[in-house]
Amino acid sequence: xxxxxxxxxxxxxxxxxxxxxxxxxxxxxxxxxxxxxxxxxxxxxxxxxxxxxxxxxxxxxxxxxxxxxxxxxxxxxxxxxxxxxxxxxxxxxxxxxxxxxxxxxxxxxxxxxxxxxxxxxxxxxxxxxxxxxxxxxxxxxxxxxxxxxxxxxxxxxxxxxxxxxxxxxxxxxxxxxxxxxxxxxxxxxxxxxxxxxxxxxxxxxxxxxxxxxxxxxxxxxxxxxxxxxxxxxxxxxxxxxxxxxxxxxxxxx
Numbered sequence: 001x002x003x004x005x006x007x008x009x010x011x012x013x014x015x016x017x018x019x020x021x022x023x024x025x026x027x028x029x030x031x032x033x034x035x036x037x038x039x040x041x042x043x044x045x046x047x048x049x050x051x052x053x054x055x056x057x058x059x060x061x062x063x064x065x066x067x068x069x070x071x072x073x074x075x076x077x078x079x080x081x082x083x084x085x086x087x088x089x090x091x092x093x094x095x096x097x098x099x100x101x102x103x104x105x106x107x108x109x110x111x112x113x114x115x116x117x118x119x120x121x122x123x124x125x126x127x128x129x130x131x132x133x134x135x136x137x138x139x140x141x142x143x144x145x146x147x148x149x150x151x152x153x154x155x156x157x158x159x160x161x162x163x164x165x166x167x168x169x170x171x172x173x174x175x176x177x178x179x180x181x182x183x184x185x186x187x188x189x190x191x192x193x194x195x196x197x198x199x200x201x202x203x204x205x206x207x208x209x210x211x212x213x214x215x216x217x218x219x220x221x222x223x224x225x226x227x228x229x230x231x232x233x234x235x236x237x238x239x240x241x242x243x244x245x246x247x248x249x250x251x252x253x
Contacts, residue, residue: 021047052064054111168232
């Protein structure tokens with residue numbers, strides 16, 4: 001979305017776009033003007049691959065939280081109601097302090113600290129923070145919705161802390177993505193659609209009819225956005241008509 005033409009996106013039939021946080025602050029006025037001109041909405045600000053919240057060094061953690069706060073402020077300026085973030089990429093970075101604490105236990109404590117630190121600001125700004133689980137090839141920490149939900153429960157199911165679901169990562173990690181969506185309906189705040197090969201819906205094997213049926217049963221009313229890390233913007237725009245037709249046939253309106 002950093003490189004998308006908002007006019008093209010609107011003509012393709014999209015209602016909004018998700019924007020990356022990296023370099024966004026300087027572009028907010030330009031992007032807000034383009035959104036207003038086309039009638040598109042900003043669905044969310046995504047932190048992408050930025051992490052550091054669970055870093056062993058305090059300065060790195062503070063820098064990461066600062067980026068998250070700025071993303072929240074940028075989201076408010078754009079009228080986006082969501083900020084999507086992955087808590088951690090890669091292997092553990094915390095020291096192994098067993099028998100006192102294993103790295104995963106330290107990471108879990110730091111995750112709760114992060115959410116407690118940031119949830120009041122999210123409430124004050126009116127922004128929802130969405131924890132995005134990603135597959136185990138990219139992180140050892142939080143791969144499934146049920147794992148992310150544990151941390152939401154640790155902050156008493158704060159209404160401004162919810163989960164984001166990405167169908168590509170779910171296809172790799174969940175026994176049944178459809179069942180996981182139903183089971184965590186109360187925790188779900190944002191949905192990213194990608195096929196099983198991390199390309200646009202319709203280019204892989206995902207059953208989006210079953211996905212949309214599950215979301216309807218769950219009463220989900222939020223955004224569903226398109227996500228693909230394997231395609232460049234021109235490829236996305238070229239494949240968009242067929243993708244949207246696939247989604248319409250699957251029941252998305």
